[in-house]
Amino acid sequence: MFLIVLTSCGYVSASVLAVAQLYDGRYRRWSYLGGGAGLVSETLWLIRQGAFEGFRAMMAVPDWVGVVVWGALMVSVWFVRAKKWVPMLAFVYSTVSVLWLLSQLLSHRALIVPAFISPLAVGVWSSASVSAVCFLLALVFGIMYLEKERELRHKRARLFYYQLPALGELDRWAGRFVGLGWLLYTPVWLALLFLTHGVSQALWCTRARQVGATLIWLVYGLAAMMRVLGRGDGHGMARGAMWAFLSVLLNAWGIDSICVGPPHAAL
Amino acid sequence: MQHNKIQVVGVNHRQAPLAVRERVAFGPELLERAYQHHPSIRHQEGLAIVSTCNRTEIYVAGDCSLADILAWWEQTVGVARGEFADFCFWYQGTEAVSHLMRVAAGLDSMVLGESEILGQVKDAYQTAQHYQAVGALHRLFHDALRVGKRARSETDIGRNALSVGHAVVELSGKVFGSVQGRSALVIGAGATAQLVARHLAAQDLSELLIANRTRVRALGLVDELGATYVPLQDLVSAIGRADIIVSCTSAAQVLITKTMASEALRGHTHQLRFFFDLAVPRDIDPEVSRLSRNIFLYDIDDVTRVVDVNLQKRQREVSKVERIIQEEVAQFQEQMGASQVGSVIRSLRQKAETIRVQELEKAMHRLPNLSEEERLVVEETTRLILNKFLNDAMVSMRSWGQDEQKRSYVDAVRELFRLNDLSPDALASDKGMPVPGR
Known part of the structure; x- marks a missing residue:
């Protein structure tokens, strides 16, 4: 509990300070400290979960979101170091804080029913986690794109005009993360179809989890295809990344809330 | 050399009108003459001239009078001092040091924080070195150049465009990232068009198109920049090819209508494009920006507004640069104090050593029966006495370099032991250096 509270405090303070440092660079060091504290305590929490409760613990939504949030932060740290996109942290920490708090406050069910844990399930879990990291980062780049575009369109050289990367750059990264996440x-x-077949002897069923997963796959697939075919623009990609992430959230929490019953009912 | 013996006399864009500045400026030929005749300024120990279109500043080290410097200046440029002396500024000591640092940092420039001045200060220093005139100003210029570099790397004083041409490139960069590899179309061949085209051409574009009503007027610019000429009749296809479109003609009517742009961009509306309408009256129909959300259209007021905000941002950086200057001035004073003490210590030790050697020789003449061993003992004893006697004085003097209140003591020591009378030969031989003039 202590580590969860510390992580929450770290992320929330980091998001507030990272936004403040957009206005005044003196807050940068403090936002690094807050974010660092959150990241360290979350790392310890994940290690503790892994050590004491095993891989089964990671199947529950709070732990899984914790892994996704942690992965997104690590990739963001790379961006800050390699590309010097420090203002990006304001967007990453804010998004991550909301996700983290939601995952800790809402009631959850397991993503994968413990009875089905197998090497395949672990692979599915890993791939789903990395793709969710990509979708989360695509969301962050999409938000940054829309904010920068808003300032440029309204011809106001303010915060984001000076601090955020160019529109073309933001669009490229949003597209890359959507494409990679979809892949x-x-x-x-596909594995979900296989697991479904194991339960109901049919490849397709209208169970909520499968419908949700298909929705995610279709939405991101459409966005990725548009980019591959050279259609669609940065604005569309940014908005698409935001709306598509709603389907990820819906699949993680909404379905659990709507579909009442034994855990495997959601599958 | 004391830092309070550094002075600067000059005219700049703040005090002097162009008519005065251009008459007293040092062009390349005058510069050569000025440096050749600089020894005519009495008591000077170093001289450097910073001469640009906005300023002519003469930095002098040594006990020179202002009248001597002005006399040399009027003689060199051939303008009576009465015609420019009223527009001159004159700073001495710390103020002169701080002034050069402000100049190098771009705080004294017409365009706040511009970077060209740093190169000009460097050129001035190298020219002075070339004519062996820089003398005691070496450290000052060295430090000022460092301040210039620090100001630009540690603050945003040199960032964000302050001219329309530069702002076009900067704004395009905000949309495309790097302008490199993009294609641009400049419509018009007037002064603004030329300025913008030159800025764009410096960005390593994939293609630069220049469209103009009359081919002859555009050809000069096309040849200079290696661009491609486009007749106005082919404007539609040129717009379709370009990522950045800049229009600055004096046409009385709209040149790029919504229909024309729609035709040009058909099938490519998902690509980002930046239109700049720098003409008055406007060349581009404002409705063009509604064709697609990927089209950005800025008119001259929009670009000027961005430039104004950029200027405000640079102005906010001034205090940070001032802090760097304060820090460097203090460091310069400290270094100058230490080097001043160092030269007095060397002179004092050298004088004492000369006396010891002379007196030892006399004593040896009076004691011819001493064996070689006894001679060595006597010589060693005199050396030890001298070292022990001077040791405390040396330690105290070294500490004066760090103490501003005690720096005047160094002059007292120099005066007391008549260290100014020492010949350069004696000093040079003591340091193992070649003697100047030999």
């Missing part, structure tokens, strides 16, 4: 999600979706 990694495709085996997850």
Whole structure:
């Protein structure tokens, strides 16, 4: 509990300070400290979960979201170090804080029924986690794109005009993360069909989890295809990344809330 | 050399009108003459001239009078001092040091924080070195150049465009990332068009198109920049090819209508494009920006507004640069104090050593029967007495370099032991250096 509270405090303070440092660079060091504290305590929490409760613990939504949030932060740290995109942290920490708090406050069910844990399930879980990291980062780049575009369109050289990367750059990264996420999600979706077949002897069933997974795969697949075919623009990609992430959230929490019954009912 | 013996006399864009500045400026030929005649300024120990279109500043080290410097200046440029002396500024000591640092940092420039001045200060220093005139100003220029570099790397004083041409490139960069590899179309061949085209051409574009009503007027610019000429009749296809479109003609009517742009961009509306309408009256129909959300259209007021905000941002950086200057001035004073003490210590030790050697020789003449061993003992004893006697004085003097209040003591020691009378030969031989003039 202590580590969860510390992580929450770290992320929330980091998001507030990272936004403040957009206005005044003196807060940068404090936002690093807050974020660092959150990241360290979350790492310890994940290690503790792994050590004491095993891989089964990671199948529950709070732990899984914890892994996704942690992965997204690590990739963001790379961006800050390699590309010097420090203002990006304001967007990453804010998004991550909301996700983390939601995952800790809402009631959850397991993503994968413990009875089905197998090497395949572990692979599915890993691939789903990395694809979710990609989708989360695509969301962050999409939000940054829309904010920067808003300032440029309204011809106001303010915060984001000076601090955020160019529109073209943001669009490229949003597109890359959507494409990569979709590629990694495709085996997850296929595996889900396989698992469904194991339960109901049919490849397709109208169970909520499968419908949700298909929705995610279709939405991101559409966005990725548009980019591959040279259609669609940065604005569309940014908005698409935001709406598509709703399907990920819906699959993680919404379905659990809507579909009441034994855990495997959601599958 | 004391830092309070550094002075600067000059005219700049703040005090002097262009008519005065251009008459007293040092062009390349005058510069050569000025440096050749600089020894005519009495008591000077170093001289450097910073001469640009906005300033002519003469930095002098040594006990020179202002009248001597002005006399040399009027003689060199051939303008009576009465015609420019009223527009001159004159700073001495710390103020002169701080002034050069402000100049190098771009705080004294017409365009706040511009980077060209740093190169000009460096050129001035190298020219002074070339004519062996820099003398005691070496450290000052060295430090000022460091301040210039620090100001630009540690603050945002040199960032964000302050001219329309530069702003076009900067704004395009905010959309495309790097402008490198993009294609641009400049419509018009007037002064603004030329300025913008030159800025764009410097960005390593994949293609630069220049469209103009009359081919002859555009050809000069096309040849200079290696661009491609486009007749106005082919404007539609040129717009379709370009990522950045800049229009600055004096046409009385709209040049790029919504229909024309729609035709040009058909099938490519998902690509980002930046239109700049720098003409008055406007060349581009404002409705063009509604064709697609990927089209950005800025008119001259929009670009000027961005430039104004950029200027405000640079102005906010001034205090940070001032802090760097304060820090460097303090360091310069400290170094100058230490080097001043160092030269007095060397002179004192050298004088004492000369006396010891002379007196030892006299004593040896009076004691001819001493064996070689006894001679060595006597010589060693005199050396030890001298070292022990001077040791405390040396330690105290070294500490004066760090103490501003005690720096005047160094002059007292120099005066007391008449260290100014020492010949350069004696000093040079003591340091193992070649003697100047030999």
